Amino acid sequence: MCGIFGILCPSRKDVAKHTYFALYSLQHRGQESCGIAATDGTSLMIQRSMGLVSSAFSERELQELYGYAALGHVRYSTTGRPSIENAQPLKMRYKGGTFALAHNGNIVNVKELREQVYSLGISPYTSSDTELMGHLIARNFQDDFKSTLANVCKGFIGAYSLVFLTEEEIYAIRDPWGFRPLCMGSYEDGFVISSETCAFDIIGARFIKEISPGEMVRIHRNGYEVDQILEPQGNFLCSFEYIYFARPDSVVMGKRLYEVRKRFGELLAEESPVDADIVVSIPDSGTPAAIGFAQRCKIPFNEVFIKNRYVGRTFIQPTKELRERGVRLKLNPISELVRGKRVVVVDDSIVRGTTSKEIVKMLWECEPKEIHFRVSSPMVSHPCFYGIDTASRGELLASKMNVEQIREFLCVNSLAYLSTKSTIEAIGIEYPCLACFGADYPTYIPSEEVREKYVLEKNEK
Ligand code: SF4
Structure with missing residues (x-):
């Protein structure tokens, strides 16, 4: 489980600071490592650290993450051990430039994705499923993110709420099953994305909508667009988010979790x-x-x-x-x-x-x-x-x-x-989703040998 926060606000140059405070409010979603990426429109900077948000960034480091758009992540590992290499956002090069990538969820067909990555001649440098998705998106990049994600994400099975920060824009996508929450809001002259609404409250952002299963949101200097790029497979939002995981002051699918x-x-x-x-x-x-x-x-x-x-x-x-x-x-x-x-x-x-x-x-x-x-x-x-x-x-x-x-x-x-x-x-x-209570899994589930958290470390070539 992890927490993600993205912000693009054209009139500001200090959104890394907003991201820092938003991550504070998402800290319950992961305490192993955290990171912030920021862009000033020309280049992406990333700062990652092990441990809690409160001890990860100095005032100076936040000032150096200068720009009008940022992406933050707090991590709790489900594939890949807790390590600085596996901390997010990850940085990826693609033919259009560079993007930073943050993921909440867990991919079921990791072995298959790893084979695809190897067949592209790439040796992953982390043991997380996120890197595999990043390589496949970067290498198969077509004309734009919309067509690329529509094409590549079809091959991902499992839970993925993904947020990308390029040099200029933010993209967010939620898997077609809708396992993990992801919502968007407005802030001043820009927009924000978060795993939970409690991060909106802390910076004073206003909720706009939940991102629906299979939907992609593109946020840029002039506004945002929403597109249904993957066919929805249902709304299997994790019931454990309601029971235990998400904060009681967050609102999910229109309901306050406390209630x-x-x-x-x-x-x-x-x-x-x-x-x-x-x-x-x-x-x-x-x-x-x-x-x-x-x-x-x-x-x-x-x-x-x-x-x-x-x-x-x-x-x-x-x-x-x-x-x-x-x-x-x-x-x-x-x-x-x-x-x-x-x-x-x-x-x-x-x-x-x-x-x-x-x-x-x-x-x-x-x-x-x-x-x-x-x-x-x-x-x-x-x-x-x-x-x-x-x-x-x-x-x-x-x-x-x-x-x-x-x-x-x-x-x-x-x-x-x-x-x-x-x-x-x-x-x-x-x-x-009620699968852990003995109900059906909404997707196929991995065989015994790939069920473990450190599968990508054990089977590394
Ligand atoms: S309900 Fe259980 S099986 Fe389904 S996503 Fe949540 S924790 Fe996992």
Whole structure:
């Protein structure tokens, strides 16, 4: 998963700074590396760094990224290891000049794309799927980006929200399945593109539209054009964006995510009510659902777990050991709020179960009378191939255990998940992607040998 932000504003020369602040607001989408590319109309400059946006750029570096258009990226790897080579935006040469490229998503047919790149006589210098797409677009460039993307992107299978910055213009395209969000807005005399609307709010931009599956937007000095260049294959927006990943203050498909998450909680309370004294959330992504649950059940909600806000999200740290240690670093309960009480804990999801088990253990140490666990999403039983590193199938708790076994494993009095039907109802899209909950994958999925994150490193020629 990654975050992208693009801006073109003819009257300004300092849009790299706007990009910097926009990336700040998209930091939750990736913390491994980040980068900004900028153009003054004649040449592209790029600055990339490992780590968080706050420590990646100095004031001087931002001033050197001088120009009226810029492209920023925060990365969380799903294909290719975290490294400076894999940091984005990537710089590519093509027959029209140079472009910088930023990608959110994950390509399923990477092996096939790599063979195509090799057959062009190119040895990729990174291990990411983004570089492969960049080479194929650069090498097969025809007369313009519109015809090139319409032709080349047909061969990409999987999730790709792509934004290009040339010396003069910005192009944005969303895959025909619409896995990852991408929207556009206006800012002063120009336009912006972002993975999430929260980046618009931080710079004062105004939302215009979601980029539809298969649509391309071209932004230039005199305005913008929208073209449907690929045939849409549906609207399989990732339901995990609603459940966990995107920020609650972002608006996706016309819905504020805070409200969607609260609705998950209300529906969960209707499906699986509990007679209890207190509802507790796992901050931050479980909180709106816990509030919705508490209101519907008429049980008081209380903030019991205090979050250390200077520790990253445990779900996306790379090893099991780090995740286990991370839970206690991150959350600490206020014991007297739950002592002797019947407690309902609401969390947004259970993936590997490590975090949930640790949370329940911490809660029992506070001596409650009962603990009831409620999950505001269905059971995650299948891996994701579209850009969220949920884990391989063997690591997913729900792929090995049923609800009763998970209840025993967590050591709670009762356990219930939100149904797929209610998930769809709250999201409000007819067919969002629900593949990791055991529903069908919207595309073909890779064979075992190419399922791993580092496939392009292992099989390098
Ligand atoms: S498989 Fe799950 S995490 Fe991946 S895109 Fe689909 S809903 Fe999102």
